Amino acid sequence: MNRAIIIILDSLGIGASADAAKYGDQNSDTFGHIVEACEAGLANNNMRSGPLKIPNLLRFGLGAAAVGSRKQSLPLDTHEAVQGAYGHAVELSSGKDTPSGHWEISGLPVLFEWGTFPKQENCFPAKLMQDLLAQGNIKGTLANKHCSGTQVLVEYGEEHLRTGQPICYTSDDSVFQIAAHEETFGLERLYALCDIAKKLVDPLNVTRVIARPFKGLTAATFERTENRKDLTTPPMGATLLDHIQDKNGTVVSVGKIGDIFAHKGVSYTVKAADNMGLVDQMLDQMDKVKEGLIFVNLVDFDSKYGHRRNVAGYAHALEEFDARIPELEAKLGQQDLVLLSADHGCDPTWPGSHHTREHVPVVFYGHYCGEAVKACNLGERASFADMGQTVACHLNLEPLNYGTACELTR
Structure with missing residues (x-):
């Protein structure tokens, strides 16, 4: 070959x-x-x-x-x-x-349309988020909207550090993204939460769930790390x-x-x-x-x-x-x-x-x-x-x- x-x-x-x-x-x-x-x-x-x-x-x-x-x-x-x-x-x-x-x-x-989320505040279905909280054993989430991956850290990163609540957001693409601090929240915990989220969005025909770990202590110093992980629907x-x-x-x-x-x-x-x-x-x-x-x-x-x-x-x-x-x-x-x-x-x-x-x-x-x-x-x-x-x-x-x-x- x-x-x-x-x-x-x-x-x-x-x-x-x-x-x-x-x-x-x-x-x-x-x-x-x-x-x-x-x-x-x-x-x-x-x-x-x-x-x-x-x-x-x-x-x-x-x-x-x-x-x-x-x-x-x-x-x-x-x-x-x-x-x-x-x-x-x-x-x-x-x-x-x-x-x-x-x-x-x-x-x-x-040759078909992937599922996406509407451009509005609280863009994710209520049932999806309720199930994510219950199955992921978390008390709440932040963002719940369309946002860029860097801007969402500026807006919610410090609150995430205070509350421990993961940041959930999307884009024009068929994607559900979860950002969390690599150390305080934990990388493996983030991956496990994304595994749960992928099963929950599959019925919505959403292509990917992406784990977006970051580091830093303030909005000015937050930086995404190389440990991103994409969970993708198989071809x-x-x-x-x-x-x-x-x-x-x-x-x-x-x-x-x-x-x-x-x-x-x-x-x-x-x-x-x-x-x-x-x-x-x-x-x-x-x-x-x-x-x-x-x-x-x-x-x-x-x-x-x-x-x-x-x-x-x-x-x-x-x-x-x-x-x-x-x-x-x-x-x-x-x-x-x-x-x-x-x-x-x-x-x-x-x-x-x-x-x-x-x-x-x-x-x-x-x-x-x-x-x-x-x-x-x-x-x-x-x-x-x-x-x-x-x-x-x-x-x-x-x-x-x-x-x-x-x-x-x-």
């Missing part, structure tokens, strides 16, 4: 989808707006300044993919020729959530990951991939505290695993910068990742195919703090079925599943149920 490395730049959308207005995301463009903000000097901090500097990602084809998606130019330094195959993909799934995006990339679009059918394991191949989850797939089709998981730690883990696994799939999610783009509407931080994170690409290239062999993509958008210039409905980049680099990937425009792909189908062909697997393989060696 050949080897594939899929790297999800979590939330790096490249332009609003045709149906973005349905989600309130018309004209959103995560990557494009970051590039424009950098060019205008609006994304400077003590870590970076000036135009966005991502020569390796541009060489792979990310810039060309973005221009094709938005159908207009971007102020990018493109003096080096594109070496990869590039295009953009339209999401066939109904939402703009993390599991749907990843599953569709893996050949399993979600409702076979994915690329299952097909690989059916052929006795190895599937390595780097970061939260295992949680996203409810560990279905995953051989084992390695984690790290941040993007650069995850890149370290990916490179280490490339030394160890020579066949199958290494599946990486670089979550900081979304959780630390997209949701927090931090344009400069997002830009710096892209530049940090770009600087590590030569290390990836040095470990590639003639049986290795790299895919760079995203699962949705999270435009840091867009109002609110939620995901945005966008096209995602489709960027292939390396070798496909033993031949070098040619620099070519793959155009608009009708589904994220085209990416999974392409990887399935490269790994010599049976075709997936969805998707049309891209032509990478013409």
Whole structure:
């Protein structure tokens, strides 16, 4: 079996989808707006300044993919020729959530609506919260509303420390989140409470319950830790990951991939505290695993910068990742195919703090079925599943149920 490395730049959308207005995301463009903000000097901090500097990602084809998606130019330094195959993909799934995006990339679009909670105070059903209190042996909860993960700590973190009551909140996505102090409440207690919550929200068709541990003593010092845990509804059918394991191949989850797939089709998981730690883990696994799939999610783009509407931080994170690409290239062999993509958008210039409905980049680099990937425009792909189908062909697997393989060696 050949080897594939899929790297999800979590939330790096490249332009609003045709149906973005349905989600309130018309004209959103995560990557494009970051590039424009950098060019205008609006994304400077003590870590970076000036135009966005991502020569390796541009060489792979990310810039060309973005221009094709938005159908207009971007102020990018493109003096080096594109070496990869590039295009953009339209999401066939109904939402703009993390599991749907990843599953569709893996050949399993979600063609139904997940359950969500209304945008109002006390947004969770009374019966759900009563059962959570009783089964979780807790006296009360805080928040019970739509809120960003950082703002909810500012508003309720100190009260949580005083009362011991966990903070329950949601977003536009199909998710129930519980934040609690990692030390005073306890990490294992938080995980156990989330296990209870997942069983309670399953009848509501809610995709995920997320444990959000944090540390610190005041609103000014609260910080989420790396011990986040996602409890996800298992995929409702076979994915690329299952097909690989059916052929006795190895599937390595780097970061939260295992949680996203409810560990279905995953051989084992390695984690790290941040993007650069995850890149370290990916490179280490490339030394160890020579066949199958290494599946990486670089979550900081979304959780630390997209949701927090931090344009400069997002830009710096892209530049940090770009600087590590030569290390990836040095470990590639003639049986290795790299895919760079995203699962949705999270435009840091867009109002609110939620995901945005966008096209995602489709960027292939390396070798496909033993031949070098040619620099070519793959155009608009009708589904994220085209990416999974392409990887399935490269790994010599049976075709997936969805998707049309891209032509990478013409």
